[in-house]
Amino acid sequence: MSGTLDRAEAYLDLGRYQQAAALASQHLAQQPDDASALLVLARCQRHLEDLPAGLASVDQALRITPDAPFAWMLRADTLSRMGRHHEAVAAAQRCVEYGPLFWWSHHTLALVLERSGNGALRRDGYAAALRATELGPQEASAHFMLGLIAHRLGDHRTARAAYGTTLRLDPQSSEAHNNLAMLDQRRSWSSRRAWSRAAEGFVTSASLDVEDTHARFNLEGMAWGVAASARWCAFAGMAVALVSTQGGRSGGQDGGGPAGPLVGALLLVLMWGAWFLWQRSRMTPRVRRTMALVARGCPPVLVMAAAVALPALHSLVTVVSAVALPAVDTGVLAACAGLLFWNLILTYWISRVFLGRRAPGRRARRGAGGPG
Structure with missing residues (x-):
């Protein structure tokens, strides 16, 4: 049945979440205590926005392997998406505890702290994001998170450098293009070049992700300003x-x-x-x-x-x-x-x-x- 799970993971990587979930469930019908299959199913359910079911799958996997950092990462992310931020932070801290040398453990902690909307915890999120970039210097997501938190903290120099690194590692990151353009837009009153760079950035972001309503709104704002x-x-x-x-x-x-x-x-x-x-x-x-x-x-x-x-x-x-x-x-x-x-x-x-x-x-x- 390992072939079934391999096919489920392949479908998951292709974004075919319904088929992946069906194959993972088929595998679990034969091997209900396979923690890896439960995590594959949880990832599918998270992408399908069935968050309660995803959380149940993660919790079942953690009962089998309670010290698995990736399972704690999924639990933290799922709880954060459900708005249960206090529990999400606790799960992210367990993720760091069990996987202190994984960049994504610290990234997860930074992510849930940022999502919580608690400004008092933003400095802790910044420290976690910085540690993630140290452990994963070639990971675009880690640098983007550092830039996002620095942006929110008003440290625009660090944010600009982090977004620039993100785009060097992942030129197709619409979010980095959009947020870097927002930094340029702040200087648009005093610099024509900054205004032009902001407009180019929003256009690039919108073209890379047609579902990104943030970039479109920013373009609407610039058009209204004209x-x-x-x-x-x-x-x-x-x-x-x-x-x-x-x-x-x-x-x-x-x-x-x-x-x-x-x-x-x-x-x-x-x-x-x-x-x-x-x-x-x-x-x-x-x-x-x-x-x-x-x-x-x-x-x-x-x-x-x-x-x-x-x-x-x-x-x-x-x-x-x-x-x-x-x-x-x-x-x-x-x-x-x-x-x-x-x-x-x-x-x-x-x-x-x-x-x-x-x-x-x-x-x-x-x-x-x-x-x-």
Whole structure:
């Protein structure tokens, strides 16, 4: 029956968890005290989100081999996923006790301490993660966990170095790309290159894992930020249009001509052109395409963009009408400008709130997991 268990492990490695669980159960029907088969079954049940059954399988394996560190690791991870964090930490400590020289023992302790959400224990998690990297210097998961905890502790230099090591060992780690981009995003206000690197990182993370809602949300936030940054051009554009057309509209009486509106139109073109070129310089074509696709499916971004577009259109109509339709009442245009001004301010804050509500819930990241 060892062949049956070997096939179950092969299916497990391929991600075919239902078939693996069926074969492990078949093997256990003949050999119910095989701890290895129970652990294979527990791993399948964990991947299938049947956590109570997985915990029962692990506990049965521990009754047979109570000093098996891998079984304690599975128990700690399963309890942590179930929200039983105090028991998970105790199991992880037993894992370290029975396997002090295994990197994944210390990684498991760091993982469950981080998942517990207890900030007071985060320093202990950092120490465990650091020990895991010492024992497993070529393990990407160990370095990612160190970076994650350092990130949460505000040690951005250590976090950046750890994420960089993670990507050197595993260039396909979407979580490391995403978190490294988040570090760059913090510096985006003072560095154009940091903003560009953040955008590239989020795009790469989203392309590597299409189910990663964190990277998509971060891209939505950046797209919203691009649209929101244009509000200053919109405000200034309305002011330029209204001021420059006052002389143009009175030009019919005092002979001033359309010089004022033409100057205003030139200022509008220069202002919006500069904004467009600035944004274009920050984004590669790949980032522009991805951000446009993300923006189409994000109502807060679309609403913010529309709120900016309306004042821009108002500015254009104001300067054109000053030349072509000088009889148009300036009071009407000024009243419209006032409405659009307040609409833009309200839209900015309301869309920001609704964008925040789209943030994915706090969840354990797959890249932070230990051996499957």
